[in-house]
Structure formats: C-alpha cells, structure tokens
Amino acid sequence: MSGTALDPKVRRRRLLVRAALVLVYAGLMGLVFVRGKGHTILLDNKDSEDGAVQAIETLTVSVDGQEPIDLAAGERDQAKVQGQGHRVVITVKGQKVERRITVPLSEEMLLLSLPKLLAGVQPAVTPFVPPEAPPADDQQGQSNAFTSPADPNATPGAPSTPPAP
C-alpha cells in the first residue's frame, strides 16, 4: 500500500497465512457440505429380489430418533436424514434392534432393505433411481400442424390443439 518493497520474510509469511486461510475456508465448506447433506432413505420391508431374505410381518422403524414408522410386509415408507452416519432402530414383536448405516455422499435417494439389515445381509443400503416416465413418441403430433414437436412443455397425451376456426 505504501509503495515500499516488503521484506521477503514478511511477504512469505503473509502468503502462508493467506494460503492457510483459503485452506481453512475450503475445509469449512467441505465439512459443512458433508454434515449438512440431506438424503431420502426409503425404508423397505419387502422380500429380497433373490428371495433369500423374507419380509417381516410387522415392524416399527425409527431413523435418528425420528417419529417411529409402522410397516407391514410389502410396505415402504421414507425418512429424510442429514449427514452420512445414521442410527436405525427396528422393533419387531417388542424386541428392539439397533443398527448403524452409512449412506454415500453423492446419492440423494437410497433404498434401505430392513429385512436385509436385520439379517445382516450386505448390501442393505442401495442407491435408488426413481423410474422415469417413458419418453414421448417423437412421431406423435408430427402430422398436426398446430402442435410444435419441439415444445418441451408439451404434455404427452394431452388433447391436440383444435384447428383454428
């Protein structure tokens, strides 16, 4: 600021302090990101796909001390959680079982198979990809002069635009 050359030692120290501050800042952002990341866990009480683990007739499940949820065999519900490590408490016929699960940072929605978790079968937590609606038929509406096929807001299956009077 004054225009005089700084002592190289002071300059180096200043640079180090600034670099450290940037690192602390980035580290803090990373920490907050990891701790604050929200996930949706689908609590699934169904038979496993290979049939090795059977659904439980009735159970009550609570994630991270949230309101307990009752699930019958074949049912599914969801819990919204924050962070990576979670405590799952499952009550079956009055008997409480506590398990800890870890969810991957990058996944927004995960499927937790409660029968697998109780049986200790891995992996009990799997990423869940919601099924997407089939893409609209590109040919549909081509013959209709009043419907633009390029319109991204066009609702598939919506009635075609009536002809101009």
Add this chain to the structure above:
Amino acid sequence: MSGKRSIGRFLREHAVILLFLTVTVLAIHPSGLSLVYIVQELITRLGRDSFLVLALLLPIYAGMGLNFGMTLGAMAGQIGLILAINYNLLGVYGLVFAALASLPVSLLMGYLCGVVLNRAKGREMVTGYILAFFVNGIYQFVVLYLMGSLIPVRSKAIVLSRGYGIRNTLNLDGVRQSLDTLLAVHAGPFVLPVATFLVIAALCVFIIWFKKTKLGQDMRAVGHDMHVADSAGVPVDRTRIIAIIISTVLATLGQIIFLQNMGNMATYNAHDQTSFFAVAAILVGGASVKKATIPNVFIGVVLLHALFVVSPGAGQKLFGEAMIGEYFRQFIGYGVIAVSLVLYAWRSRREAERLRDGLRGGPAANGGSQ
C-alpha cells in the same frame, strides 16, 4: 421560553418517529388484532430484519449515506441459497454453506460497488440505487440462463422445465427457520428465536468494537470530513471501499437470515426491495443520512413492522378493503424515505443558515441558537 424551544427541537428531531408512532397506535384498534399477536409478529420480524438493517450502519459512519447498494449483497446471498438447495443441504449447515458460498461473490460485489461509489462522491445513494438495477440485470442473466447450462445444477426441482434457469419461486423447506428454531424459547404466549437474536447481538457487539478500532475511527473521520481525513493521512478511498464491502457482506448474511425465516424465495425479485425496506426502517428509527445508531435500527424495525402488521386489518376495517392496507405499506415505505430525506435537507439548510448568521455576527455567534 427555553422549555418551549426544547420541546420544538425535540419534535423536529423526532418528527418521523412520532409520526409513525401516532399512526401505528391509532391503527391498532381498528385492525382488530390482539396485542399478543402483534407482539409475537414483532418478535419474529425483529429477528428477520434487524441484521439487514444493521448492515446499513457502517456506510453511514463513513459518510456514504444509506447504502442502497446493499441489494448486491442480497443477490449474492440468494445465489448461495440456490447452491445450498441445489446440493440438498439442510438445516443450519445449509445456511452456513450458503453464507460461505456467497461470501466471495459478496466481497467482489462490495469491492466493485465501493470503487463505483468512490467515483460518485456526494451522490452515493442514487448511484447505489442505480447500480443495484444494473447488477440485477447480471444476476437475472446468471440465474435465468447460466444456471443449468454453464453452471451445473443437479436438482431438477429447482430448474425450469426447459432444462436451464432457476424456477421463479424456490421452496426453502430444507433450511426453513432452521436458525430461528435452533434455540427457540417459549416465554408465556411468545416464542423467542434466541439463536437469531444471538447472531444479531454478536453483530451489534462487532459494530461497537469496530467503531473503536483504528479502521473504525478512520471511517468516522472520513464520514465527518473527507478532506480533513485525507490531510490527516487517512486513506479515504480505501476506507470507503472497506465500509461498503463490510456492508455488502452483512447484507448477504442478512438476506440469508431473512429468507430462512420466510421459508421460500422469489428468485428474481426477493432482493428488489431489500434495501428499500431496510432504509425505511432505519429512517423510521430516527436515523438520518449522516447519523445512525444501533438503537435507531431496533426502534425502526419495531415501528415499521408494527405498522405493517396492523395496516391490512385497519385498511379492511376503515375502508372495507384489506388491499388498501397493502398499498398503505408501499406508500408508507416510500413516504418515510421521502419525508426523512426532506427533513434532513431542511435541517441541513437551517444549520448552514445558522452558521452563516454566526459568521455575520448574528444570534448564533452570541450563542443564541437552540
């Protein structure tokens, strides 16, 4: 005689507060609202708005008037919140992430605003106001076109159906009132957002401490007389830029606190009236373009919002139309700013006349002024 003069002086100095107080008290009964409801609303709004209004103090100390450029900080805060929602960050962590993510943008905005205002010395308020319009255009461009195309956006819930651009209204459910409820205390019929109040109290302590530092003293010297401060070796331009940067950063944090309380965000116009209502509040609290204190902030927020709370009900009762009360809010906001600025100009002129009289050997020279 002296008593009459002091009453006259008191009335002149507190004209805006008294006017507001009178209108508010008169509107309470017709509004039909219970006192408990009004007090609870005021507590909520005190937590929601005080931080934003406190952001105006430092530029006033530095003689830069009311910082209408704080809108730039508000926009930066909104960008931080969009990022937090995009990554699905929840609770207080989401708010801290939004604050950290918006800080670099806010610092840059503050610096640019400070540089521009240094080139418009003496016309800072109108320059800041117009600058906010200009930066609003850039903000709209970034949020409406770049987000989702150049800037990756993961969450489909916040992107427009065309694939890029952010939706008009964002649901802030993940961070909604997370600061307010972090340490909520029930006191009788009232709920106090203690964590929010602690954050506001920390800012007040910071401002009091900052005023006593070398930089704070420099700021006051610059605010008192730029030329004298310059002669005394105070880096005037640098000090003014720092004042605006701090104000912009505080406005960023204030906007995040404001929006977490509201629970949703109008992406393209939530920031439009941020500076307008903050300025109205501090003026209602008895501040002027040249002088403001921390009590002015709290008095202003309480008075302005008391009128905002009661005016729709009073409008309904008196005119049979609740919307009249809504229009009344806008009218009052702009009216207060106009009246305060006119009173300030009038007082400045009277003061100049008094000093001139004093130089000519008039009553001021003999200590005859009030």
